[in-house]
Amino acid sequence: MREHTTVKTEPKAGFLERLSDTAGGMGIGLITFCLSFYLLFTNEGRAVQTAASLEEGLSVVFTIGNIQRVDPMNEAKLVHVSGVLQTSAPLFDPNYGVSVSCVKLKRQVEMYQWVEHEESKDYEENGEKKTETRYTYNTEWRSEVVSSRHFDREIAHRNPSAMAVESFTAVASDVQVGGYYLSKGLVEKIDNFKQLSLTQKGNPQADVITEGNYFYHSANHRNPEVGDLRISFWYAGVSMGNSFGSVDMASVIARQRGVELVPYKTKSGDQLELLYIGSHTAEEIFHAEHQSNVMKTWMLRGAGWFMMFMGISLMMKIFYTLVDWFPIVRDLVNLGLKLFALCLSSSLSLLTIAAGWFFYRPLLSLLLSTVAIGIIFLARSRVPSKKHQ
Known part of the structure; x- marks a missing residue:
């Protein structure tokens, strides 16, 4: 420091x-x-x-028992379904050889950078107003680029202006619960991210080191230098077809439109489009929404x-x-x-x-x-x- x-x-x-x-x-x-x-x-x-x-939604919602078959009789109704998540294909990052059957796969990139912290205090002395500012500089892993151009002392505390590898989040194109396809709004609600363990992965590239749950772009990951990168992967909504962990279940309340589950418009003017990870009854979901x-x-x-x-x-x-x-x-x-x-x-x-x-x-x-x-x-x-x- x-x-x-x-x-x-x-x-x-x-x-x-x-x-x-x-x-x-x-x-x-x-x-x-x-x-x-x-x-x-x-x-x-x-x-x-x-x-x-x-309250209106709870009074009209209909729980579907057999979610594998879409019943046309429930067309335009507010329905409640529970089941395991399904995706059409695994999400894949070719640069690092990571493949997971899930709804979302996030690559998070962090760079080792200088970070400036400041503490100020004002006081009066000899009839003048004085401001004393204490600046401290630490090196930290940050997921956003920290601009060093506005540091009080940029010399010896310069950061790169960009990352060589970018963060991104891949989202499955088709997500199902039983025979129903989830709308884009419902898919956005799936955010139970967990970090992917990389202990069984080898080094995907010649200049990349695998250690714990991270890939490192560094000559010495135990003693990193400013500008070094580390990459972690996070997944949400584990779907059928995975070889690790248990498959996630989802409980959904939405309007049936063909084989899709889409927003339901209430008489009050709101849109009901609810999704909770796990198996929940309609009453439990509406109680949680009220809270x-x-x-x-x-x-x-x-x-x-x-x-x-x-x-x-x-x-x-x-x-x-x-x-x-x-x-x-x-x-x-x-x-x-x-x-x-x-x-x-x-x-x-x-x-x-x-x-x-x-x-x-x-x-x-x-x-x-x-x-x-x-x-x-x-x-x-x-x-x-x-x-x-």
Whole structure:
């Protein structure tokens, strides 16, 4: 590991300059504040629509027992099938002699490169603003080319501009479960990648060394140099015809169209096209989708609230800038602004969520609105009570 430290000195910003920076931050805060309303409101509609589509799907799905024979009577119906994966031919990489009967075969190429890490800290000294930055340089295996042109010190830390071998992912052209062919969207959901063991493989090329689960383009793979390559292979969706491991099963819920399984459009407007690796009942799949929908909904709610909090904080920062010359007042104002942003963002987030639910569940909407307004009144009631004490 190599490292060095630099110190950058700037004159301390004047009041007008800080005020100008604050004004720019207020503009960004306003945009963030407005976007948070859009995210929170649309997220509630999306969550309800997805839940309704899943409930509709569970009520009409039909489980097929004999998947080897496609029954025309199920045409255009939402069907549930489970069975082993099948592909028409193994996937093959001729450059390294790797062949696997699977849905996806990924060749991952990594290059030994210099990587720059930096840590900065700001402080004031003699009325000047200083930034101390510590740069460290390590050699690491990376799957993407790390550009050294923007390193603080490019000399002695130069990386190649490209890799001699490229990564790629091969996908089987025809994937079946029983007598049904899977659509492109269903095939994309097969991503249970596992690393292929290369211990039984010989050296595929004169300049390639096989060690463990990697092929190395290196004179000494135990002591690699910058620019050396190592290649690993990953496979997903093991299909019939493999000599290693067990064949993967897949459980699919989709619309039958001839011998294909394609997306099913619900009355709510969503597309149902579900695939899970393993043997699962229709009820288990829909239960997992409901849980995923709930988790996604709460994550977006949290993101929307955080955007609103940051937006309000940036818009109110001007009050902090006006008093930042007086340390005690500055700290009190900073604390007060954060509490104000916290209360206001929480209340407005709840009101926005309530508005999103109003069209679907009015009673829940009114309950959330009451809680949101209660937060505002509680925050305001604390001030006169302290004065009274």
